[in-house]
């Protein structure tokens with residue numbers, strides 16, 4: 001059946017302070033040349049290489065003085081952090097120069113971009129000695145057009161990567177995870193055939209409906225005003241829309257769709273074609289809303305049975321990046337009977353999000369506005385807005401993502417409120433199909449008094465997250481039996497963290513710290529307590545797996561690991577794992 005889309009025009013991108021994203025969406029559906037593999041690296045603590053390493057120079061003859069050589073330098077694998085690839089670099093924070101050569105055959109009319117899934121923290125990218133651009137933020141993708149810098153035949157791509165912590169960066173100088181440096185996710189060349197191509201698109205089920213699918217398309221290139229075709233073969237949808245002079249066009253269609261949910265993670269093949277370009281995707285349609293203290297998925301209340309997790313590799317340590325890492329981590333969440341994961345504390349790699357879409361795991365995705373940052377610095381705000389924008393740009397078509405989190409455990413002060421309010425406002429402008437949250441940890445009350453959640457940031461959010469460590473950083477696990485909680489917000493509450501450390505395999509009295517029994521007991525009392533909390537809509541205990549942290553030094557116990565995992569980094573399930581699993585199985589049963 002051929003149908004016409006209702007086409008509307010808008011003036012262009014509706015972004016707040018941040019410039020529009022230049023990110024090419026859905027890179028796995030494009031024509032790409034992988035630049036993963038062995039890269040030559042020069043560790044450069046004094047930034048000596050700024051004088052010219054980007055030229056990748058070679059000595060012309062035996063008398064020529066060139067005091068560096070990529071060709072003679074060791075290699076590091078990309079994707080991957082440098083810390084776990086070379087022992088000397090485990091604690092290294094600073095500049096490292098990366099170089100990859102590749103041979104390329106240029107073809108008429110093809111536009112070529114170099115794409116990085118993530119580089120922690122700052123990247124300055126040079127192609128054949130010329131700067132293509134720079135990027136800040138360790139967990140979001142970026143791409144630069146290669147243009148005339150790209151040569152026929154041999155090419156040298158050099159990246160100065162710097163993971164030095166800075167007080168004005170996001171995150172700032174102090175955080176509870178390993179500061180893995182390097183080109184930590186895939187690198188590729190993206191080739192687009194037509195000079196004007198489909199850069200990005202959005203297609204989502206509109207809130208408050210079960211049959212209105214709406215979205216937009218963004219073209220990139222000189223011939224911006226075009227006709228774009230949208231096909232959803234399974235629904236027999238075939239329609240067209242026209243883009244405006246900015247390459248942007250909006251559409252809306254009415255069709256009964258089989259909706260995505262954790263029990264039924266249905267994805268449709270969707271094809272956009274226009275201007276000679278074609279992009280295919282798999283898209284789930286669902287709505288996520290709030291009604292009073294309830295979260296509604298597809299119009300029905302849902303309890304989020306979740307777990308928090310870091311992007312840390314199971315078994316081998318280091319940054320997780322591969323589809324296999326994602327498979328292991330998310331399968332563990334499934335084994336716990338989760339329908340939800342909190343991807344803390346920064347945007348995780350796309351493999352995880354795509355797999356969550358297919359597995360039926362709802363996702364909380366977060367930017368690294370963590371603890372205290374430089375709230376009054378305009379450059380810090382601009383950087384944060386870029387990270388937020390690019391997190392959303394990469395994943396805004398994934399049904400799994402239901403919550404954008406603005407921050408974690410930030411201190412209650414006016415400048416922080418102004419800053420995060422701006423982020424929430426930006427997010428609502430960019431994406432009207434998801435909810436906004438933050439993990440808060442400020443509560444009023446002490447001793448045996450009830451604890452009241454009244455952080456003014458709660459007013460800004462759709463869903464309030466609460467991190468509390470009763471039984472670990474304060475009080476004893478059994479104090480949870482008597483403690484009452486209040487909230488000044490009539491909004492859904494997710495207990496976004498609770499937990500305690502245990503060394504896998506260490507057994508003893510439930511009163512003894514670091515034993516599995518202590519952690520299990522803490523979970524026992526916590527799980528009973530959280531059920532008495534007002535507005536409880538879900539939980540994501542801390543944390544799925546033990547992870548590396550420079551703040552956790554206790555010899556014989558932590559050895560630079562946060563041990564609050566319910567699974568060890570060697571895959572051993574601790575007692576608390578089974579307690580949580582049982583709890584979730586019961587809830588799943590009751591809410592069927």
Ligand code: GCB
Pocket residue numbers: 176345408409467497542562564
């Ligand atoms: C928190 C933080 C998390 C830490 C955790 C802990 O409140 O949000 O990043 O790792 O506590 O283990 O103390």
